[in-house]
Amino acid sequence: xxxxxxENALTNLLPLAVLGLGVGHFAFIEKQQLYIGTHWNKKxxxxxxxxxxxxxxxxxxxxxxxxxxxxxxxxxxxxxTLFPVFVYLFISYQFRNNDGFxxxxxxxxxxxxxxxxxxAAFYFILFVMFFNQAAVNSEEGAESHLMLSLIGIHTEKxxxxxxxxxxxxxxxxxxxxxVMAFLLVKQKGxxxxxxxxxxxxxxxxxxxxxxxxSRGTIINTLMATLGVFLLSRTRFLxxxxxxxxxxxxxPFIMLSVLAFISETGLGSQVSRQEGDLAxxxxxxxxxxxxxxxxxDPKFQHFIGYGEMGQAASGVSKRYAWIFGSGEVAExxxxxxxxxxxxxxMGYIGTFIFFVxxxxxxxxxxxxxxxxxxxxxxxxxxxxxxMLSGTSESIYGIYNKNYFMVFTVVVLFMAISYNEFMRYxxxxxxx
Numbered sequence: 001x002x003x004x005x006x007e008n009a010l011t012n013l014l015p016l017a018v019l020g021l022g023v024g025h026f027a028f029i030e031k032q033q034l035y036i037g038t039h040w041n042k043k044x045x046x047x048x049x050x051x052x053x054x055x056x057x058x059x060x061x062x063x064x065x066x067x068x069x070x071x072x073x074x075x076x077x078x079x080x081t082l083f084p085v086f087v088y089l090f091i092s093y094q095f096r097n098n099d100g101f102x103x104x105x106x107x108x109x110x111x112x113x114x115x116x117x118x119x120a121a122f123y124f125i126l127f128v129m130f131f132n133q134a135a136v137n138s139e140e141g142a143e144s145h146l147m148l149s150l151i152g153i154h155t156e157k158x159x160x161x162x163x164x165x166x167x168x169x170x171x172x173x174x175x176x177x178x179v180m181a182f183l184l185v186k187q188k189g190x191x192x193x194x195x196x197x198x199x200x201x202x203x204x205x206x207x208x209x210x211x212x213x214s215r216g217t218i219i220n221t222l223m224a225t226l227g228v229f230l231l232s233r234t235r236f237l238x239x240x241x242x243x244x245x246x247x248x249x250x251p252f253i254m255l256s257v258l259a260f261i262s263e264t265g266l267g268s269q270v271s272r273q274e275g276d277l278a279x280x281x282x283x284x285x286x287x288x289x290x291x292x293x294x295x296d297p298k299f300q301h302f303i304g305y306g307e308m309g310q311a312a313s314g315v316s317k318r319y320a321w322i323f324g325s326g327e328v329a330e331x332x333x334x335x336x337x338x339x340x341x342x343x344x345m346g347y348i349g350t351f352i353f354f355v356x357x358x359x360x361x362x363x364x365x366x367x368x369x370x371x372x373x374x375x376x377x378x379x380x381x382x383x384x385x386m387l388s389g390t391s392e393s394i395y396g397i398y399n400k401n402y403f404m405v406f407t408v409v410v411l412f413m414a415i416s417y418n419e420f421m422r423y424x425x426x427x428x429x430x
Contacts, residue, residue, distance in 0.1 A: 012075050019082035026089035040418055044359055048414065051356035054349035056081065059397065061306025076397070084407050091415050101423040105374050105416055106194050109184070112408060113194075116177045117201040120208045123160060123170055127211045130161035146213055157213050171212030172392060173402035175221040176384045178205040180377035180409075182225045187373050216391050224384035232368070232376055240379065241361050243386050244354040247338045250390040251287050255280055282322045283335050283391060289318040290339040302346045307397050309343030310334050333398050337389030344396055353395070357382065360410055363417045372420045378413040 095104045160167050185198040209218055231237045262277040293315040305312035311331035323329035334340045341350040361382055368375040394402055
């Protein structure tokens, strides 16, 4: 809404009102009695709560001139608090139906895919209708559209029409949901209604990613889908739990792989300009400055600077030359979720988040091994999330839509895991 109507009282208050009404509806839906949702495992709940708390604290300490005064911060805090509460109550309520565990799961998945499919279709139509809108520019000028050039169509890469933002703002989380669709569509027991929607979403999603023209998003979608699918056929699926631990190393692994590819014939095919592939489109320079900052230990590195921590620490000013001049360039994100979280939440908050990811991945893998096949889609999404975080700042306020999709998927897994365990116990005792 803010993208279309700008930042004003309407775009600030209307989402709060809608979320507030939604929370009120689901919280008091049963005979005016407060409904608190499904029962949670206490240990898991503690990890979830700590992870959410560190994020909320980082938002409360945000360092940005775009947030004017305490009211702006309060509004932002309410949005990021009410949304997960609403999602939690909504998903929990779906599992109160007596349709059976599997049908309840498919109902929630249908709502998720329908929402993202409609959004992706909307932006794809805008792309087609307004393709001659503003081009995406780099320091070398307008970027060429790589995917279309491979089939002989030479044009410039375009911003998302009307709202004029980088296309990967939407493409990056469409790729994550596309991974879920690929891993679900051929599973046994998928209802005809959901399967039809999955095929429609896959078609829309592929076309949208081609229009978005992000090499990283397309590669991460393929890697996450194939990697999780192949590992699910072996006993090594549990190895994915170590991915959060490897997160600090992923940028350097990525740059090494890109440097190797850039020396091959494939490198010339997928490069937009000389040297952009080997440097990760200048990400190597950004991460070098981040490493220099963190190599000089400060107390603030342990507790973070709050959201937009890269600006508060001053590190973003050192790589601002990559993005031009002005306030936006001087506060540009780190383009890596590990570095971004360290500057925002500190080493402590980052450690808590990695424990959280370890727990949710562990729950998903455990549920899949015990027969909850739909959990494989969540494993795929979380794998994609960490891969995409290698080259983008994806956790926090920097891509609100992606963060909301992540929240929905995580809460779906948390609630469905508990319901699946209860379902199994009831089958044993029946």
